[in-house]
Amino acid sequence: MARKLICVTAPWNGRDPEKVSLAYAPDSRWRNRSAFLAGRAEIVAFLAAKWLAEQDYRLIKELWAFTENRIAVRFAYEWQRADGGWVRSHGNENWEFDAGGLMAVRHASINDLEIAGTDRLFLWPQGRRPDGHPSLSDLGL
Numbered sequence: 734m735a736r737k738l739i740c741v742t743a744p745w746n747g748r749d750p751e752k753v754s755l756a757y758a759p760d761s762r763w764r765n766r767s768a769f770l771a772g773r774a775e776i777v778a779f780l781a782a783k784w785l786a787e788q789d790y791r792l793i794k795e796l797w798a799f800t801e802n803r804i805a806v807r808f809a810y811e812w813q814r815a816d817g818g819w820v821r822s823h824g825n826e827n828w829e830f831d832a833g834g835l836m837a838v839r840h841a842s843i844n845d846l847e848i849a850g851t852d853r854l855f856l857w858p859q860g861r862r863p864d865g866h867p868s869l870s871d872l873g874l
Contacts, residue, residue: 746791754776811854
């Protein structure tokens with residue numbers, strides 16, 4: 734299962750909505766905070782807008798539980814607002830996969846916490862999180 738999480742997280746850190754959308758079924762359904770999305774086109778549009786607003790985005794996910802075709806993960810990501818302030822967003826996701834291994838359903842609950850730039854913990858260069866970088870548990874998150 735850890736390999737699957739790496740495969741899903743790495744494209745998110747790459748911030749390429751088209752590439753990220755390929756992990757999801759063409760008719761995938763999402764709830765992300767208060768947004769409800771259906772299908773890859775809506776996912777791509779949502780992610781493009783998200784990453785325009787959330788600059789310097791860095792994400793870490795950690796497997797919480799899994800059974801058959803469902804996975805629960807917890808995550809945190811750090812990003813910078815347009816005004817220069819920093820935010821750490823924490824949350825939980827529930828995923829359901831189709832028979833082909835694509836994510837068919839995603840439910841994300843997310844809370845934002847303003848942080849000082851000096852409190853950032855996700856400091857790797859933009860893109861994939863480096864091997865060996867501490868996990869959420871290692872960071873005490």
